[in-house]
Amino acid sequence: QVQLKQSGPGLVQPSQSLSITCTVSGFSLTSYGVHWVRQSPGKGLEWLGVIWRGGSTDYNAAFMSRLSITKDNSKSQVFFKMNSLQADDTAIYYCAKSPLTGTSAWFAYWGQGTLVTVSA
């Protein structure tokens, strides 16, 4: 069955970077894109970006200057990195996937979420 499992730190120092790995099973990264979404009490759900099956990326312009999404198809892993975190980046970060190939961006599968707190 399709699974997305996230791993990454829960605490990040202000101005430092956040790295989260999404390890997938039950499907191939060469067939499906993987998206990143975050959720905070103040801003709700925000779509951050996607790495498509071919390796190209699309980012939310609000985060483009400090966001990078890459992947290793052979290891079934997607890597999320956001730089220069501040307190208002405190949120739960999710990786997510559509059940369709192509460019659909509605999500039937979600990782368990990574609660990230930005604090000294």
Next chain:
Amino acid sequence: SIVMTQTPKFLLVSAGDRVTITCKASQSVSNDVAWYQQKPGQSPKLLIYYASNRYTGVPDRFTGSGYGTDFTFTISTVQAEDLAVYFCQQDYSSPFTFGSGTKLEIK
């Protein structure tokens, strides 16, 4: 960016009631709207896609409708287990945006 304005923010209902939530898009999004349910401590769960298609395994008391800018999500007969926050989302154009959520509580 397309803004999804979701109303109401909060609903307090009794089991057996009918519930309607609306989302209004700031510009036409065709039928590219999904609806999610999120229970406390869980990831969102997909209920509806393409505005009116029920996802696999979703009970038929959950329905969606709409096209263009105006969308509606309905629970025909609320059950106690439907306690959750509900969100709409457009995937018509990037950045893909969400409504602010409707918290459903059961009396």
